[in-house]
Amino acid sequence: MPPFNIPIQYRQQYLNRIEMAMTFIDHNLTSDLDLASVAQAANFSPYHFHRIFSALTGETPQDYISRLRVERAANMLVKSPALSITEIAFACGYSSSSVFSRSFKKTFGVPASRYARTAPAELSGERKAVNPHLPRQDNFVLPEIRIIRAAPLHLAYFSARKGYSEASTKAVWQKLFQWAQARQLLTPATQLVAISFDDPEITPRNKCRYYACIPVPADLPLNSGAGFFDYPEHLCAVCRLRCDVAEFPAAYRAFYRNWLPDSGFIMADFPPYEVYYDAPDINPGSKYEFDLCVPISLF
Template identity: 30%
Template sequence: MKAALQNYHARMQRVLDHIDRHLDDDLDLDALSSVAAYSKYHFHRQFTATFGLSVHRYIQLARMKRASYRLAYRDAQSITDIAMDAGYDAPDAFARAFRQRFGQSPSSFRKSPDWEPWLAAFGPLDTARSKLMQRTFTTDDVTIRDVPPTRVAIMEHRGDPTTLGATIQRFIAWRKAAGLHPKTSPTFNVWRSERCPASAADYSVDLCVGTDQPIKANGEQIKAGEIPGGRCAVLRVVGNTDNLEPAALYLYRDWLPASGEEARDFPIYCQRISFFPEVPEHEAVAELFLPLK
């Protein structure tokens, strides 16, 4: 029974990966049932039973999530192109659907996203993905590395985590103006609080970009800093890198007590290796670093 269930989950996982890779294609029932190796007459019911969403609804949400990321963080792409990539024949139809879901027009969202309705709208999609995408980590997934110190430019986010998206938007705009492209200047997040502290006002994270260049603030609150070098336990996470809390909990709660190591006096942090929507969501990569003595 266990082997049969694992096989079933693997086949459904193939479908989610295929959808991620082919959001621009015609994802009809014939193609997806073939990927899963199930009869098309039963596949849509199996999908709904497994994920709590119909195939059509899942694809709609996945396309709309990518579109919203592009609107907020990729200002070089036109709203018309984003609408077409999301499967809409005309920008007006996309704008109506977008406003209905998020309470903002695409152009308004691009200028000043309201992230609370956005988070609520994608709750069903995140729940569906988490059903099969929960990783169980083992000690074999953790390596110990000596990492060099890295000079960084820092934009701090302090306060309500639901407004983090706006800080990320400003951070991306600033680093673009500074010429610090992710392919040549590494991206880090340093967590100075829990992901969900008792008070939202206590949430604290540093958005960082590695650079040796003199820092030009360009009107933003940017400061220079350094991620210290030294020994670190490193855990690589592939897919679902929006929420790295399960990986962090594994390092702190399971790996660290069993390893005999001691944590150093610097917060846990991550390096963003590849990003959604530049890569399909299940191919996004982040490495989590737990500094050690």
């Protein structure tokens, strides 16, 4: 079968609709996702959707779903050790713990029960040494962590789905700023919120998902060009950090591996987010200053 070529004049329209499909998958990962429902969410014919999705993302829809599920499971094994294998399997959309176990071992080369105790360099399977050159700093000391009741957030976002590189994140912030300025949504008091969905020790670096966000009024039209993401009112662990971008992985690792297991809390079913106050782009020579905000719940 010849490759599926998309006319250049329609490419952005196709990309926008593929983003809708990927967002639908992201938000419904625990559901029984089928090709027809995902295609419908993006207003594509199911007869052509598979080829279009694969051509623009480099993954089939099913490969994308399977990868997100197994990566979500790996995150939960490391960061929610109180949950059983069966609980994690169902929380990630698997039909049974046996199906999950086969998929996990195929991907990471070790049983799910051993994954959290296995060093990345010792993994085999399809994910051997996902990001072998990721810098490690295991002596990162977290400042004081506060537990707060956070208000609901209605966020407009633009997404980068090719990693956390400076070029990728800068480009998506620029898109957001242009969109927000055109709608008079930027003021000196506007919060800048980033959502880093994926752990680069688990997800290949070029597939990590990143949202650049700002809070917006609830009555903003949904067809305004941005995506929208909602956090309900939630319990949140908050830590004010001031660090270089190279220290971000160590900060997250210190939170999840040092603080969380002894805290009496588990992760809530929402991704962590960062609320920014300063950055080198704003003040050259400065470090990033932000609140690392992790939604949590009681055991």
